[in-house]
Amino acid sequence: MARLPVYLRALHVLAERGVATVSSEELAAAAGVNSAKLRKDLSHLGSYGTRGVGYEVEYLVYQISRELGLTQDWAVAIVGIGNLGRALAGYGGFASRGFRMAALLDAEPGIVGEVIAGLTVEHIDDLETVIKDNGISIAVLAVPAAAAQPVCDRVVTSGVTSILNFAPVVLSVPDGVDVRKVDLSIELQILAFHEQRKAGGPSGVEEEYLEAVEGQ
Amino acid sequence: MARLPVYLRALHVLAERGVATVSSEELAAAAGVNSAKLRKDLSHLGSYGTRGVGYEVEYLVYQISRELGLTQDWAVAIVGIGNLGRALAGYGGFASRGFRMAALLDAEPGIVGEVIAGLTVEHIDDLETVIKDNGISIAVLAVPAAAAQPVCDRVVTSGVTSILNFAPVVLSVPDGVDVRKVDLSIELQILAFHEQRKAGGPSGVEEEYLEAVEGQ
DNA sequence: TCGTGTGAATCGGTTCACAGCA
DNA sequence: TGCTGTGAACCGATTCACACGA
Known part of the structure; x- marks a missing residue:
């Protein structure tokens, strides 16, 4: 799914540092997600972790790469x-x-x-x-x-x-x-939306309904 | 929310063409979403449509712009x-x-x-x-x-x-x-993932679990 | 009549919390 | 003991379907 490339990047960084093994907690932190989500994502690929230990970095890199189709050209x-x-x-x-x-x-x-x-x-x-x-x-x-x-x-x-x-x-x-x-412009517009909320919502309008809106 | 910029873009195109009024159905098609979602999104901003008619393009442009904070610099x-x-x-x-x-x-x-x-x-x-x-x-x-x-x-x-x-x-x-x-590289990796699925899944592995994965 | 606005049903994804295994 | 893998609870977002108003 859409987060695997992020995990893969984090794993590559760990691999370069010579780290052999990571826990879901550590990898999740490096990828900027929570550990339960990470474990659930990885469990879709199969059972590649070791209970009580964590995941072997190199092996997981290979499995994710294969899943994403990056082992082909x-x-x-x-x-x-x-x-x-x-x-x-x-x-x-x-x-x-x-x-x-x-x-x-x-x-x-x-x-x-x-x-x-x-x-x-x-x-x-x-x-x-x-x-x-x-x-x-x-x-x-x-x-x-x-x-x-x-x-x-x-x-x-x-x-x-x-x-x-x-x-x-x-x-x-x-x-x-x-x-x-x-869409580069859309990304900026979304930032502007958040920026405006920090500054107190759209000028001259009640803010109640704003609570109902937005995630990432 | 994150789709408003897309609606805004579509509305600008309509405005340039001189269209004065759109239904949720038409605007949704132009924005690439379904009409129920569009109506729900717009209803968060207030009640800016007219039943039996649709939305006035110029007015909606203004309301969305204000909501997104684009009326300021x-x-x-x-x-x-x-x-x-x-x-x-x-x-x-x-x-x-x-x-x-x-x-x-x-x-x-x-x-x-x-x-x-x-x-x-x-x-x-x-x-x-x-x-x-x-x-x-x-x-x-x-x-x-x-x-x-x-x-x-x-x-x-x-x-x-x-x-x-x-x-x-x-x-x-x-x-x-x-x-x-x-992240440009991540976008390509996600495409590769889909591309691979079309070609028959990761080489040498059962495909069952793949059904459980992925949205956009 | 036609299309908006919206409760209600549904779906999918996230988080919790713990059983099970190294 | 410690951490994975996962059922179950949860939560938000999407979709359905229709009441309501122009």
Whole structure:
């Protein structure tokens, strides 16, 4: 589930420090969750802990990696090589976790041909070919809002079944295609909401109903 | 709550198209949620719809904006002006939603002094002064993982109470400080998990327990 | 009549608390 | 003894379904 990557990161840190064994209490603290939740999450994978002792770090890393599908190699394409696309292309955390940046695509002639992180940016006209030839099943969309749906349609037609969307639009996709959305503006708006509550609620309005609202 | 920004975005699109009124059904479709959920969410803000008709777009935009605190001006600092920081600094969606990029900070001498989106990058040594002088209450951290906690401590000490963290670490902050985390690598890992399930589950293991797992 | 607003039912996820095993 | 694994209680959020009002 969605917290396994967080546990995995914490475990990697522990492993680097040479820690061989963790209790659910310790790992939960490192991951920022409570220990009962962590144990329940891990129990879904199987019974990989030892009662009275804890979990063996290396073994748990392997089990979680396998569960998440990180023991295989995923070819990823990034479409849209603006600042955000570049940030993603250059982010080291991907390669070390089973992800391989296999293609960068952009529509801008000034950007096509540029070499970023060892990859040459290709023209978006070649999108279909590039995706099929590289066996890409995951696409990252870092394109302008107006381009997002058309590009989405094209990558889906080419065989992509998982999309990470940074454009501020709700994409529509066929069944069987997963979309995750990261919207930087929405994150800020949620912070502003909390910030405002700290400052005393919306100006000039009763605050009662505010109690009913919000979690994370 | 966390979906209001999504509704707001959809409403802005409708307003631009000149739509005066929407039903919960239509707005829910545009926002990608179901209509009962949308109505329940909106009812927390008050009774702003008309039975038999729907919601007046402009009025609802205003009410949601006020609820989210977007009718006031929030000064935001971005710390870490790599590709990601630049992408954030240049993202137009902020300014139009009550957010004002008030400061850019970096540790790299080659970057300090650079002008991005009309702002001069300042040195991180001046962080405390810059935050206090500009009345900044929201900070965006786009720094390397190792720098995140120290920078976080400094912005909190300077008076920041909301943090949007892009570094892949769990930040620890005092009570009263909100942290939201965006982790690009985790998003991809979650996609990989789903992708793997489509392909038939983790190699060599029974799939039964997989049924118990995962939502979005 | 039509669509909002909302009790009531439902669902899923979190937390509690302890039985069971190393 | 100490900590995992898990049934049971709990809690919030989602969905259903319809009364109510424009």
